Amino acid sequence: MADQYEEGIKAALQNSDLAKAAENAKKYLDESYNVRVNIGITGESGSGKSTLVNALREIKNRTEGAAKTGVNETTMVKAEYPHPKNSNIRIWDLPGIGTVNFTADKYIKEMEFEKYDFFIIVSNDRFRENDGKLAKEIQKMNKKFYFVRSKIDQNITNFNEEGFLNRIRENCIKGISFVI
Structure with a gap:
């Protein structure tokens, strides 16, 4: 085309x-x-995946039609949401990797990664082993991903913001480059 x-x-x-x-x-x-574009939102449970899905759809958590959020493992089945301005863009809220319900060794197959065009890997606190596993598997399939570090506002309250953000950025880049 x-x-x-x-x-x-x-x-x-x-x-x-x-x-x-x-x-x-x-x-x-x-x-x-x-x-049609399918975007898979993935990462560990509790990282803010569903909140990101809602933000991308321009709706607030806990409003009608929003992806469910909570303090415990909330997303138990993958859920498809249309983008509000283009229904051909489908945002998929995937359950979290690395829980008793979704172990890392079965996760990629169970979530049918082949059906998504690209991914957003959401991580909070720091780049972790499961983030690396996700990035590796996505690359094996010759697909692209974006890495999003969430909940930074909760981490910067007692630190020099600029220096802290630079350390976070460096940690994420180091983790991703180690995997790729």
């Missing part, structure tokens, strides 16, 4: 036909808006 439009845009620009280039670009954008 992209190649077809890219060639059309390139040819139109080479012929100084800006109207045709713009038309091809608009067609490409219109078509790409209709592509």
